[in-house]
Amino acid sequence: MNVGSGSGGYVANGESTVDGGSTGGGEDAARGGNMAGGGRVVGGEGVASGGRAGNGGEDAARGGRVGSGGGTADGRRVGSGGGTADGRRVVGGERTGSGGSPEVGREEVVAEFGRYLRFERDLSPHTVRAYLGDVNALLDHLDGRLEGLDIATLREWLAEQHGAGKARATLARRTACARTFTAYCHRRGWLPVDPGLLLGSAKAPRPLPAVLDQRQAEAVLEVGSTGEPKELRDQALLELLYATGVRVSELCALDVDDVDRERHIVRVLGKGRKERSVPFGLPALRALDRWCIHGRPLWVKAGSGPALFLGVRGGRIDAGTVRRVVHARLAQVEGAPDMGPHGLRHTAATHLLEGGADLRSVQEVLGHASLNTTQIYTHVSIERLRAAYRQAHPRA
Structure with missing residues (x-):
């Protein structure tokens, strides 16, 4: 029998050990078989960094500390040196409960x-x-x-x-x-x-959103202005909300250089950081020019940065301020439903469809990930068409 050992290790069945490790049943104890104090390994499992093992790699001390790469109480390998007790598994040094899930706070x-x-x-x-x-x-x-x-x-x-x-x-x-x-x-x-x-999905109802008709939308946007910075800003953001259908968060995040005056396009960063370009018309461009030339310079402060729309203190406008502006303007129009900035988004989409825009183009303008989300506006248009039919047709 050819035997090679280090520091007097015990050898069985022709296998070699290092630093006093002993093996039985033909396993190699040179890798991970180093035993503290010359402990014996029976059944062939290796234990690293001084763990005691017996009976097929199980920790004979039930809960004794096992070093990096050592054995656990049921013979499984343990990473990063966690301690075990009562046969529970250790992953990355975390102790786990008897159900197999770590005890995290x-x-x-x-x-x-x-x-x-x-x-x-x-x-x-x-x-x-x-x-x-x-x-x-x-x-x-x-x-x-x-x-x-x-x-x-x-x-x-x-x-x-x-x-x-x-x-x-x-x-x-x-x-x-x-x-x-x-x-x-x-x-x-x-x-x-x-x-x-x-877990099943709970479907949320999709009620038809309230929208302005075209006459109400024109009344909202044709309120006179005295040229004060606040009025110029309010008119510009209302025009842009209706012209583009952007979300209120997208409007607040706009910078001055996001507006392309030559091409009549505004660059918008939407949900999921998806960028899109949305066109707008001449009324919105004129309102933006009046605000940027005559209003914004009066409110700019050192910390204003490139924000397109500012608050009265010079900081970037917030969503709450935009909502207050929209509610206040709608309150001035008789018969207009009370709605926030998202109501103007619904209104813009509905008027696009009523004007002949296809659903795919409206999806691109609004930045919807799914066409199913945009389809609700077709229902709005059909309901408005049905109401007009009932009112106008003699045999409705």
């Missing part, structure tokens, strides 16, 4: 999920806030622990929301958030399975 879960939404999914700040609020509500239902998160718990949580009178749109968003959250936790190893895969 609530704050860590919420913080990591928030970073995932911001930097990997690239969701808007508003969506991130809404999703994190939903996750905190779910964790409150679970008493802050992930161990009990399964499909029954998810359905129970959503049923409570429904019983509390939450709107269908809210339930649909929370269902989507729950699926995203459980999928993320499963990928991170915090959940052994993804219960969100079994």
